Amino acid sequence: FDILPGRHGDYANYLRGVGPLLARHGGRVICYGRTQTVYFGEAHQEFCGLVQYPSREAMDALSADADFRAIRPLRDDSTTNYVLSVIEDFDTMQAAIDFMDAGGHPEHSTSGDTHA
DSSP states (O other): OEEOTTOHHHHHHHHHHHHHHHHHTTOEEEEEEEOOOOOSSOOOOSEEEEEEOSOHHHHHHHHHOHHHHHHHHHHHTTEESOOOOOOOOOSSHHHHHHHHHTTSOGGGOSSOOOOO
């Protein structure tokens, strides 16, 4: 994502508020920072973050939290190119290989569980 000109302070206030809310819902920041180099492909976002939640339900609970809804405009109104993705975590590289070998259909893979 990118910070809109003159809105860095608003985004800083969002970061101050979201930290305790992530902890409340079991979320933790895995990586957060400025994009330094794009090795392959095209990405134009200046900032990137990766947050892990214990489950999809925990992420949904954060999104529904009244305290989060109160600070969300600080994020939404100060950024552009914001992308929020939910990914499925493969337990092992072999589970990812099995998934791919099964044509991308989890019901046909031989290892790995589906996680929210």
